[in-house]
Each structure stands twice: as C-alpha cells, then as structure tokens.
Amino acid sequence: xACEQPRDSQPTCLIIQGExxxxxxxxxxxxxxxxxxxxxxxxxxxxxxEFYRLTCDLKQGLKQAIQESIRNDxxxxxxxxxxxxKITQGHEGFxxxxxxxxxxxxxxxxxxxxxxxxxRSLSCSEFYLQFISNSKSKADFFLTNDKRFFLKTxxxxxAHLMLQILRRYLQHFQLYPHSLLVKILGVYSITYAQxxxxxxxxxxxxxxxxxxxxxRYDIKGCKVSRWTEPEPEGSRVLQVFKDCNFEGHVICxxxxxxxxxxxxxxxxxxxxxxNVIDYSLLVGFQPLHADEKKQSWSFANLIVRTKRSVNGxxxxxxxxxxSVPGTVxxxxxxxxxxxxxxxxxxxxxxxPADQIPMKKLKAQLSTVSDTSEIIAQNRRLLPxxxxxxxxxxxxxxxxxxxxxxxxxxxxxxxxxxxxxKSVRFPGQEFSTVSPLYYSRRFCHWVESxxx
Numbered sequence: 001x002a003c004e005q006p007r008d009s010q011p012t013c014l015i016i017q018g019e020x021x022x023x024x025x026x027x028x029x030x031x032x033x034x035x036x037x038x039x040x041x042x043x044x045x046x047x048x049x050e051f052y053r054l055t056c057d058l059k060q061g062l063k064q065a066i067q068e069s070i071r072n073d074x075x076x077x078x079x080x081x082x083x084x085x086k087i088t089q090g091h092e093g094f095x096x097x098x099x100x101x102x103x104x105x106x107x108x109x110x111x112x113x114x115x116x117x118x119x120r121s122l123s124c125s126e127f128y129l130q131f132i133s134n135s136k137s138k139a140d141f142f143l144t145n146d147k148r149f150f151l152k153t154x155x156x157x158x159a160h161l162m163l164q165i166l167r168r169y170l171q172h173f174q175l176y177p178h179s180l181l182v183k184i185l186g187v188y189s190i191t192y193a194q195x196x197x198x199x200x201x202x203x204x205x206x207x208x209x210x211x212x213x214x215x216r217y218d219i220k221g222c223k224v225s226r227w228t229e230p231e232p233e234g235s236r237v238l239q240v241f242k243d244c245n246f247e248g249h250v251i252c253x254x255x256x257x258x259x260x261x262x263x264x265x266x267x268x269x270x271x272x273x274x275n276v277i278d279y280s281l282l283v284g285f286q287p288l289h290a291d292e293k294k295q296s297w298s299f300a301n302l303i304v305r306t307k308r309s310v311n312g313x314x315x316x317x318x319x320x321x322x323s324v325p326g327t328v329x330x331x332x333x334x335x336x337x338x339x340x341x342x343x344x345x346x347x348x349x350x351x352p353a354d355q356i357p358m359k360k361l362k363a364q365l366s367t368v369s370d371t372s373e374i375i376a377q378n379r380r381l382l383p384x385x386x387x388x389x390x391x392x393x394x395x396x397x398x399x400x401x402x403x404x405x406x407x408x409x410x411x412x413x414x415x416x417x418x419x420x421k422s423v424r425f426p427g428q429e430f431s432t433v434s435p436l437y438y439s440r441r442f443c444h445w446v447e448s449x450x451x
Contacts, residue, residue: 042129042143042238054190055128055142058151058200061096061190063123064089068098069105070115078103083166099163099187107170108185111204111389118185121148122202147210149185150203158407159187159199165274172270178309178379178389180281181267182206182404206282206402208387213400216240219281221438221445224421224430240282243445251283251450252394259380260392260401264446266378267403268439277438278408278431281446284400288393309382410435 045055068087087098108118126145142151154162162169162184173179183204191197207213218240220226226243253260264281271279382388383398390402408414418432429441 042131044127045130045142046127049130051128051130051140051142057091057094057096057190058128058142059123061089061091061094062188063119064091065096065098065101065188066115066119066122069101070119072102072105078106083163093192095191097189097191099159099189100166101186103166103170104184104186107173107183110173111183111185113185113204118149121146143205147205148208150205151200152203154187154199154201154407156197156199159189159201161407161409162187162201168270168274172267176263176266176378178263178377178382179267180263180390180401180403181270182402182406183389203404204387204390206387206390206404207284207400208390210284212286213284214287215285217242217246217281217283219243219246219283219445220278220431221281221442222429222431224425224428246449249449251399251446252397253392253399253450254395256380256392256394257450259378260450261443261447262378264443268442271403271406272435272439274406275410275435276406276408277410277414277433277435279403279405279442281442282400282402282404286398286400288396288398292398293395305381305384309379 043049045051065087068089082102083100085100085102087101089096089098105115108115121144124145128151129143129145129147131141131143131150140153143149144151169181169184172181184201185204186202187199188202189197189199207216216239220243223244228239228241228245230241230245231237231239251260271277380392383391383393385391385398387400390400392399392401414432418434421430421432431438433441
C-alpha cells in the first residue's frame, strides 16, 4: 500500500520583531541562531539552555564514576553481583549512581573504547549538544561535543530492562562480534533533592563521524506514520527520514550484501527472543571519494583491516558470559528461526561474488588456525575507518548502519495496541506487531532494499 503523506504542510518560521532599542539584542539572538544552525540540527547546551546545569552535573558525576572504574581492575571473572552492582557517589546538590559498572567497563574495552578516552569525551570542557529528534519518544538526547557518544534519558522500566538483559546482550556480542546492535556503554541515574530520579544510558553514535553524511534514515519496515516532511531546499536543519521517504532508493553493497542480510537475521532473531519490537535500522549515506575506493583494497590496507577484523581490541576476560569475542561456544544452528527450521529469509546461499571478501580475509589469516570460527561468527572485513562496526562500504557509497531502540517489550499494553491498530488501519503495515512478525518483516525490508 502506498505511503500516506501529509498535505499542505508548511514550514514554521520564526519572525523576530522589536523596537529600535532591542535591535542589538536581536542581532545577538540572530548570530546565536546562525551559529547553532551550523551544527545541523544540534544545539549547544550553553549557559542559557534549560539543560545547562544538568549537563554540567552529568560531566562531573560521570568523570568521577569513570575514574572509579579506572582505579579498579576490570580483568576479573564476573559474578552475579557484578550485573546488579550499584555504586553511589554523592556530589554537591546531586547523587550519581552507576549500574553494573564493572560489566560495562569490560564491554567498553572489548570495543576498543579505553576508559580514558571515554572519560575525556564525557567530561570535556566544551558544551554538550542537544539533538532535536522527530521521534515520538519523550526522551531527551544529548551528544558529547566530539559527537562520539549519545546520552539518552530512559524510564525506570527501560533502565531496568537493560540491566535484566545485560548478560544475554554481552553474550550476543561475544558470539557475533560484528553485530549491528547499538553499543550501550553504561546505565546511570542522577537524583536531585526533592526531585525524581532521572535514568539515562550512554551509547556509541551510529552516525560517527558525521561530517560527510548526506542523508539519514530511521527504518522500521512498515508504512503507517512512517513519513517525514522534507525541509525546504537549502535548509541546514538535520533530518532523519523514515520508511516512506526511502521509496525509490536502494542500498548498493555488492559483495557485502550477503553479510548484511545474515547479520540482520542474527540480530533481529536475538531481539525476537527478548520479546522486543519497535526497533529501528539507522542508515546513513556518505559518497566515497575516488581515493577511498582505490585504497580500500590496497595490500597495505588489507593487512590493517584483517588484523582489526580478526583480533579486534585487547579484551579482558569474563566468566558467566559465554566467552570473550573471538570464540564461539556450542550454539544451535543459527540459521534456524522457527519450528520449521527455516531462516528469516529462507536459504541464503552465498554466490562466488559474495564470497570474495571472505576469500581475501582467509588469505591473510596466517595466525588463525580455524577460519570456520570466523565464518560462524559472521565476521567481515572491517573498513579501516572510525566506528568500523557500524560502517559498511559499497562500490560508491559508505553506509552507516545500526539497530537502535531495543527497549519496547511486546507485553499486554502493546498487544492491546496491536488490536486497536488492526481496527484503525485494516490491511496496512504498522509497527505494533508480534516480535516474530516484526523480525521477519524487518529482515525482508533489508533484503528488498539492498543490491
């Protein structure tokens, strides 16, 4: 069914009027607005911003929390209490609490994010940035000034859900180190006197670095309410478009397509097992420069990419999680999805062209005795680029890809919402469906929009 697009939508304009005595103030206001527009949809949380005090306190609290992590040895064997650990630190005017600190510290280091660099980004002297989203969520989004990490406010239920699934979440990354799931790097809360506790998570930004990204999409695989009205031509406002806006476009991956389809199957199956729906696939487009196309398959670059793809960052060890990234404990056949034993997208045989990256990877694996392990983990030849786990290069475009918003459980409330939407939108595709159906539809969208 065709996507419904809003009609007669007009951009909202801000008109500033005033008397001559206010002209200087208006000029300053206009200059500040112009500077903010240069950030493309991101606004500096300066001293005049409503969240200035909150972000300053977050910087102070997070700096002390991470310093505590640095002082502790993360190369430990996790016990059950590490997953439920709470560290409370008092500050002037507020209290900061860190949840499952040792476990998240391990995960950050397994991704190659050192505690020192994590602390520098989160406690830097420059202003945090506020991301204005067209999402229906009531959450607030903050971005570190270097744009590496997102801070997102969470409900108590969402924060507790993350802690409940943390062990399984880490196991998934250990089984599939190149997963496209959003990298959640910490859960915290901040409490002021006589105020309700505010929970938040810290995530790696999928769209990093973002300087050359030309378009961004948030995909759910359905069509109801999945259209964003484009800004007027020439606007510098950052927009994240949706499914209906994507019509007529394709993701051209060539040799990387088979890998992406397989990884989408693995990640969405994991979310289905968690009884989660309403997650999104973020996709960012960035044209490749001519030198980047040539350099990608140079011999020297292949060596660097192979080492990164096989070895990754130095990792601490942890028991009570399947095994560290790079190993696979016995797992059931990952191609089986339901009782019939059929994968989400049926049989996905790799063509000779699809196998070229793996052949090149195998040729460089002089230090790896069993390449079947690499294949079982669905590893790929990572690009020699920042944020490599979320970057997939095609022949002409670089794509930033990641699965976000993984905290909506298909419980009683969502089941009732499904019934209501079935009556409200008969025969149409909407987001509130069963986890199994959502997962299959999600993968089908990727399969039908990639070449």
